[in-house]
Amino acid sequence: MKGEIIIQDTIKSINFFDxxxxxxxxxxxxxxxxxxxxxxxxxxxxxxxxxxxMFLVSGxxxxxxxxxxxxxxxxxxxxxxxxxxxxxxxxxxxxxxFSNAEFKEDSAVLTIDYKKFKEFFxxxxxxxxxxxxxxLKKTHQLQSIVNRELVFDATAKVAFMLNDDxxxxxxxxxxxxxxxxxxxxxxxxxxxxRLSRNNIIEVNEGNVKILNKEMLFSTFRGVGV
Numbered sequence: 001m002k003g004e005i006i007i008q009d010t011i012k013s014i015n016f017f018d019x020x021x022x023x024x025x026x027x028x029x030x031x032x033x034x035x036x037x038x039x040x041x042x043x044x045x046x047x048x049x050x051x052x053x054m055f056l057v058s059g060x061x062x063x064x065x066x067x068x069x070x071x072x073x074x075x076x077x078x079x080x081x082x083x084x085x086x087x088x089x090x091x092x093x094x095x096x097x098f099s100n101a102e103f104k105e106d107s108a109v110l111t112i113d114y115k116k117f118k119e120f121f122x123x124x125x126x127x128x129x130x131x132x133x134x135x136l137k138k139t140h141q142l143q144s145i146v147n148r149e150l151v152f153d154a155t156a157k158v159a160f161m162l163n164d165d166x167x168x169x170x171x172x173x174x175x176x177x178x179x180x181x182x183x184x185x186x187x188x189x190x191x192x193x194r195l196s197r198n199n200i201i202e203v204n205e206g207n208v209k210i211l212n213k214e215m216l217f218s219t220f221r222g223v224g225v
Contacts, residue, residue, distance in 0.1 A: 004029055006034060007029045007032050007033065007034055007110075008025055008026070008029050010034050010057055010108075010110055011025050011028055011029060011032065011110065012025060013057065013081070014055050014057065014081055014110065015081055016055065016083060016127070016130055016134065017127070019127070019130070020126075020127075024121075024126065027120055028112065028117075028120075028121070031112055031113040031116040031117060031120070032110060032111065032112045032113075033110075033111050034057065034108055034109070034110055034111075035108070035109050035111055036106070036107070036108050036109075037059070037103045037106070037107050037108075037109065038103070038106055039103055039104065039105050039106050039107075040102065040103065040104075041102070041103050042100065042101065042102055042103075043061065043084070043101040043102070043103065043109070044097045044100070044101050045097065045100050046065060046066070046097055046098065046099050046100050047096070047097060048096075048097040049094040049095065049096055049097070050085065050094065050095040050097060050114070051093065051094055051095070051113065051114055051115065052085075052095075052111040052112060052113060052114055053083070053085045053087075053095065053111075053112045053114045053117055054083070054084040054085050054109050054110065054111050054112070055081075055082065055083050055084060055109065055110040055112075056078050056079065056080050056081070056082050056083075056084050056107065056108075056109060057080060057081075057107075057108040057109060057110050058080045058107060058108045059080060059103060059104075059105045059106060059107020059108060060077060060078070060079060060080075060103070060104040060105045060107065061077065061078040061084065061101050061102065061103055061104065061107065062074065062077055062101070062102045062103075062104050063075045063076050063077070063078060063099050063100070063101055064099060064100050064102070065098075065099050065100065066100070073149075074179070074180040075099055075145055076141055076145065077104070077165065077168055078101075083134050083138075084101065084109065085114075086098055086099070086138065087131075087135060090118065090122065093114060093115045093118075094114075095114060144160070144164070147160075147220075148160060148181070149182070152220060154181075154183045154187045154188075154191055155191050155194070155195075155219060155220075156219060156220035157181045157182075157183060157220075158181065158183075158188060158191040158192065158195070159191075159195070159200075159216050159217075159219035159220045160220045161177070161180075161181065162195075162201065162208060162210060162216060163210075163213070163216050163217055163220070166208065166210065169208060170206075170207045170208055174188055174189070174206075192208070195216070195219075198215070199211055199212060200212050200215045200216050200219070201216065
């Protein structure tokens with residue numbers, strides 16, 4: 001009973017499920033579990049097949065791929081209160097993993113039996129709009145990654161990350177940011193100084209504060225966007 005209460009409370013804390021009734025939450029609880037993971041552990045590897053649809057309750061996940069030389073290519077971070085799973089077909093009972101997922105902090109994950117989730121909810125047109133909106137946001141995120149990797153220059157890459165995830169930018173070391181954006185640390189430093197001179201951002205004790213969001217956005221707007 002205590003475990004069920006914990007799962008119910010967890011479900012109610014996730015925005016994706018906020019339209020469910022108490023009875024529906026109880027039904028979802030019967031096919032769900034909450035799993036904790038330590039920092040640096042792997043949730044799944046590329047090409048794995050999962051039978052659970054997953055949501056990040058707390059913590060942080062890094063999504064990445066490996067090239068043919070086993071070099072890591074950073075894609076994006078998943079923050080708490082977000083769906084983790086990458087869905088491409090609703091007809092399948094398994095969820096194909098297109099990337100690797102590593103925990104950057106101690107984290108908790110809500111796992112739900114995907115086959116039963118479809119049967120109990122999606123096939124009854126419950127949460128379908130929520131799922132569609134979530135998948136559309138993920139599609140937009142992937143489009144942004146393509147721009148970042150293939151179209152953006154160094155300035156646009158930095159401006160995009162500052163606009164899209166300032167909290168993470170300030171949390172990471174500059175060398176980590178450079179690695180993620182595939183630019184040299186010296187290049188990152190020059191870009192930040194240029195944005196500061198133009199009064200677009202302010203850097204105080206290593207932390208960046210956005211002074212002019214419109215000008216920051218215009219730095220990468222129109223460059224593949």
